[in-house]
Amino acid sequence: SQTxxxxxxxxxxxxxxxxxxxxxxxxxxxxxxxWYRQAAGRxxxxxxxxxxxxxxxxxxxxxxxASRPQDRQFILSSKKLxxxxxxxxxxxxxxxxxxxxxxxxxPGTRLTVT
Amino acid sequence: AQKITQTQxxxxxxxxxxxxxxxxxxxSDQSYGLFWYKQPSSGEMIFLIYQGSYDEQNATExxxxxxxxxxxxxANLVISASQLGDSAMYFCAMREGTGGFKxxxxxxxxxxxxx
Numbered sequence: 001s002q003t004x005x006x007x008x009x010x011x012x013x014x015x016x017x018x019x020x021x022x023x024x025x026x027x028x029x030x031x032x033x034x035w036y037r038q039a040a041g042r043x044x045x046x047x048x049x050x051x052x053x054x055x056x057x058x059x060x061x062x063x064x065x066a067s068r069p070q071d072r073q074f075i076l077s078s079k080k081l082x083x084x085x086x087x088x089x090x091x092x093x094x095x096x097x098x099x100x101x102x103x104x105x106x107p108g109t110r111l112t113v114t
Numbered sequence: 115a116q117k118i119t120q121t122q123x124x125x126x127x128x129x130x131x132x133x134x135x136x137x138x139x140x141x142s143d144q145s146y147g148l149f150w151y152k153q154p155s156s157g158e159m160i161f162l163i164y165q166g167s168y169d170e171q172n173a174t175e176x177x178x179x180x181x182x183x184x185x186x187x188x189a190n191l192v193i194s195a196s197q198l199g200d201s202a203m204y205f206c207a208m209r210e211g212t213g214g215f216k217x218x219x220x221x222x223x224x225x226x227x228x229x
Contacts, residue, residue, distance in 0.1 A: 034216075034217075036219075042221060042222070043205060043219045043220055043221040043222050044159075044205065044219040046216055046217070046218070049216060059216070088157055090157075090159060092159070098147075100147050100164065100166055101147075101209075102149055102161040102164055103149075103159075103161070103217055104161065105151075105158060105159035105160075106158075107156075107157065107158050108157045108158065110157070
């Protein structure tokens with residue numbers, strides 16, 4: 001069965017510090033991968049998605065970036081965090097690109113920028 | 115323009131009663147998928163139910179059913195026989211056939227089940 005991992009689970013970082021969040025998927029090959037951010041009490045904002053190694057599409061221009069160095073690994077990064085980067089970050093995957101495929105989500109990383 | 119609208123920020127329901135969570139959507143695609151997800155306080159998003167734009171029957175999954183009215187572009191979630199464990203945030207989402215098959219989420223509805 002497929003499993004998605006995210007770490008760390010929680011993170012407190014000062015403004016201006018770098019960020020690296022990691023997401024890995026087990027039990028499947030060539031998944032479509034997504035990074036979402038959720039502000040407190042709000043819906044999910046799509047940040048990045050990837051259909052293959054090295055292929056990244058950005059949805060929101062900001063100080064975040066994403067990379068996919070391996071088939072089942074998706075990394076969210078920032079060189080300098082802003083206060084507005086605080087939130088709950090969720091990684092998700094789907095196996096196919098069709099409309100009928102639900103997303104499976106990781107446990108999330110709660111980021112607080114101080 | 116907002117593509118997924120959930121107009122109920124919060125809903126209360128008595129245990130064992132049914133509740134309907136509203137969702138309207140906007141798309142010009144003929145092929146699309148509609149989803150509902152549950153987010154308990156732990157934060158993890160849990161897939162509940164799916165409805166395809168070409169499906170003629172309303173989707174059902176256990177106590178969950180999706181009231182799909184294509185002409186009105188609505189995809190309401192019905193939870194029957196509510197349980198205390200149903201208290202959570204519920205998100206409606208849509209996946210279009212164009213634009214890279216991205217999934218767009220609504221703002222969510224927080225459901226409170228009262229004992």
